[in-house]
Amino acid sequence: MIRQAVVIACVALCAVLAPAAAPDTDKEAGELRKLVDRIARGEDDQQELTDELIERIVAPLADAVGPLDNRPLAEQRRVHAALSRVTARLRICLHRLNLPVEDRTLFDEYCRQHPELVEELYADQPEQRIAALKRVALEPETGAGVLIVAKIDDWDSGVSDEAFNIA
Numbered sequence: 168m169i170r171q172a173v174v175i176a177c178v179a180l181c182a183v184l185a186p187a188a189a190p191d192t193d194k195e196a197g198e199l200r201k202l203v204d205r206i207a208r209g210e211d212d213q214q215e216l217t218d219e220l221i222e223r224i225v226a227p228l229a230d231a232v233g234p235l236d237n238r239p240l241a242e243q244r245r246v247h248a249a250l251s252r253v254t255a256r257l258r259i260c261l262h263r264l265n266l267p268v269e270d271r272t273l274f275d276e277y278c279r280q281h282p283e284l285v286e287e288l289y290a291d292q293p294e295q296r297i298a299a300l301k302r303v304a305l306e307p308e309t310g311a312g313v314l315i316v317a318k319i320d321d322w323d324s325g326v327s328d329e330a331f332n333i334a
Contacts, residue, residue: 199223251291258289262317270313277310288314293323300329 199220206216232250235243259278266274278285287299300318303311318330 252286254291255286255289259285262289266313270310273308273310274313275310277314285314288318293321293326296321296323296326297329300326300333303333305333 202216202220202223205211206213206220210216232246235246238246263271263274284299284302287295288303290296290299296318300315303314305311305315312334315330315334319327319334321327321330
């Protein structure tokens with residue numbers, strides 16, 4: 168649960184830090200950037216800074232979601248699916264930020280052409296990521312290679328082993 172909260176916080180942070188931030192969010196984005204910089208530099212109490220980041224980002228989202236137990240099961244599933252997509256999108260955004268320009272261009276084009284497949288490659292469940300890996304068409308001059316290389320560095324060894332075998 169805490170891991171999901173951190174991931175959701177980071178997704179919201181990506182949204183706030185996006186270049187097209189509205190004027191009324193500029194101040195909040197600036198404050199969040201300062202907080203992230205303090206975390207990155209190792210200033211103060213890391214636990215306290217991270218808790219502050221989570222609270223500032225996750226609390227509004229949690230308030231918007233509200234308690235799920237008073238919702239029908241079908242609604243709960245849709246909300247969980249939406250939150251899973253949010254975490255996948257965070258991973259996609261963070262991966263994209265670290266790509267060289269040439270790879271980013273290929274990656275972006277592949278994401279436009281195969282948005283569902285790319286989200287599955289960054290899904291929460293390793294089995295889902297492995298299944299998606301097996302569906303990546305290894306076409307030259309596309310972002311397929313960039314995605315395979317990214318999954319070699321996956322946080323789950325089963326996924327990274329499968330990506331290495333495909334590569």
